[in-house]
Amino acid sequence: IGVRPRVTLVPEGGEEGLDGVYRFNSKTRSVRFVGDVRPLHRGNIVSVRVLKMKRNGSYRELVVARRVLDSAGSFRYRFSLPNRWWGTYRAIARFQRDSDHLGARSQRVDFVVSAT
Numbered sequence: 001i002g003v004r005p006r007v008t009l010v011p012e013g014g015e016e017g018l019d020g021v022y023r024f025n026s027k028t029r030s031v032r033f034v035g036d037v038r039p040l041h042r043g044n045i046v047s048v049r050v051l052k053m054k055r056n057g058s059y060r061e062l063v064v065a066r067r068v069l070d071s072a073g074s075f076r077y078r079f080s081l082p083n084r085w086w087g088t089y090r091a092i093a094r095f096q097r098d099s100d101h102l103g104a105r106s107q108r109v110d111f112v113v114s115a116t
Helices: none
Strands: 006-012 022-024 030-038 045-053 059-068 074-080 087-095 109-113
Touching: 006 087, 006 109, 030 045, 030 087, 030 109, 045 074, 059 074
Parallel strands: 022 109
Antiparallel strands: 006 030, 030 074, 045 059, 045 087, 087 109
8 A cells, every 4th residue: 555654652641841852750760651553553563662862962772662553553661761760762663564554653752851
């Protein structure tokens, strides 16, 4: 078919700033993400990639988690923060190409966990 699906990814529990960056307080030890793929692709795999910003401004990949889409085409993922949890992070969900749809990814989600 060659249609590119729509992939969403949203962190829960943080406050979204006017700049589109989600902010979490210093007590946060994990961030839960929810998302979906449209049109519906139950049973397919979505990869959630989480990166952390380094001091030089580049990002280092921390994890790539694979989740199976449920009957509603949705997925959930809980990201456990590393020992030094504070900092700036980025997450992206990716749907792999299949027999009738192109690959697609969500918009990037930037989030900050404060140290204090």
